[in-house]
Amino acid sequence: MLFAGLITTWGAASSRWLIAPRVLGRRRHSVIGAARTVGLVGSVALLAGAGLVFWRQLRDFRDPLVPWGEDASVLLATDWGLSWRLTAIGALLALVAFVFAASDGRGSDLRRASWIVASALAGVMCAFPAFTGHAAGTEGLRWLSIPADILHVLAAGSWIGGLSFVLVAEFSERRRTGRGNALLAEVLPLFSQVALIAGAVLIGTGVLASWLHVASLDALVSTRYGRILLTKVGLVLVVLILGAVNWRVLTPRLWGVGGARPLRRNAMRELIIAHLVILVAALLVRTSPLEG
Numbered sequence: 001m002l003f004a005g006l007i008t009t010w011g012a013a014s015s016r017w018l019i020a021p022r023v024l025g026r027r028r029h030s031v032i033g034a035a036r037t038v039g040l041v042g043s044v045a046l047l048a049g050a051g052l053v054f055w056r057q058l059r060d061f062r063d064p065l066v067p068w069g070e071d072a073s074v075l076l077a078t079d080w081g082l083s084w085r086l087t088a089i090g091a092l093l094a095l096v097a098f099v100f101a102a103s104d105g106r107g108s109d110l111r112r113a114s115w116i117v118a119s120a121l122a123g124v125m126c127a128f129p130a131f132t133g134h135a136a137g138t139e140g141l142r143w144l145s146i147p148a149d150i151l152h153v154l155a156a157g158s159w160i161g162g163l164s165f166v167l168v169a170e171f172s173e174r175r176r177t178g179r180g181n182a183l184l185a186e187v188l189p190l191f192s193q194v195a196l197i198a199g200a201v202l203i204g205t206g207v208l209a210s211w212l213h214v215a216s217l218d219a220l221v222s223t224r225y226g227r228i229l230l231t232k233v234g235l236v237l238v239v240l241i242l243g244a245v246n247w248r249v250l251t252p253r254l255w256g257v258g259g260a261r262p263l264r265r266n267a268m269r270e271l272i273i274a275h276l277v278i279l280v281a282a283l284l285v286r287t288s289p290l291e292g
């Protein structure tokens with residue numbers, strides 16, 4: 001939930017700045033509105049995820065002889081606790097900023113300032129996993145593992161969070177005008193550019209993280225961590241294939257029989273399997289790379 005919240009919130013921000021400004025006319029307001037909706041949902045998921053992660057950490061940290069409250073304050077005082085507090089406060093502030101980032105009516109300065117605040121917070125919070133996970137634990141190579149991990153989560157956000165944005169933008173356009181093809185025809189090429197770069201960064205930083213955390217090729221099959229990683233890579237291949245079908249087969253057919261429906265369905269499949277990848281990533285970070 002926390003990872004999905006991070007990826008969705010950053011996806012909203014990167015789509016707002018990388019895609020929306022290149023959309024023409026009235027549709028620009030509608031797509032900024034869609035990015036805001038994705039940002040709101042993402043920051044709520046992030047808050048809920050942060051609460052669940054804290055509960056899990058407290059349960060694992062627990063000393064049965066000590067009152068819960070005492071344990072909680074000790075946990076909050078640790079380095080982990082500091083990263084968690086910053087993320088929880090960041091998620092709350094991002095939620096407020098997305099509320100004010102309305103795409104119509106209110107003064108444009110406030111709107112723009114709210115988007116800048118929400119985007120900055122979304123970006124900074126994508127560093128939380130790097131400082132609380134295995135990346136921070138790679139002795140002597142933190143200068144490499146931490147920035148690579150942050151880039152990995154940001155790239156996942158621009159691609160997978162961006163895909164949520166495209167589907168929400170299409171849905172709100174279809175509700176507004178009855179048809180989503182024209183919006184998809186305009187937005188998809190812009191999104192594909194972002195997704196291609198983000199995909200390359202994601203795979204590059206993923207391979208690097210795999211090299212840093214998996215001791216040998218043999219460990220890919222002989223350790224639990226390696227097997228979870230292979231499962232993740234297998235699912236990522238499915239997401240890549242579905243994405244390629246959207247990009248190369250279904251987008252050119254937008255104006256053909258069935259219109260946007262086949263593409264919408266396939267993009268939904270891509271999004272669901274991408275969230276399975278995020279679930280497996282959450283399992284991965286909870287597994288010691290050294291465990292047999």
Ligand code: HEM
Pocket residue numbers: 003129130133134135149152153156160202203205206207209210213229232233236239274277278281282284285
């Ligand atoms: C849709 C594609 C992908 C998504 C959404 C995704 C998502 C994530 C997330 C959220 C994390 C957690 C970051 C952390 O806690 O430090 C992560 C870590 C990781 N990912 Fe990915 N990832 C994707 C693709 C890949 C690929 C293609 C590879 C390998 C080639 C990969 C390998 C890793 C590794 C090794 C880690 C580090 C886990 C650890 O800290 O132990 N990922 N990924």
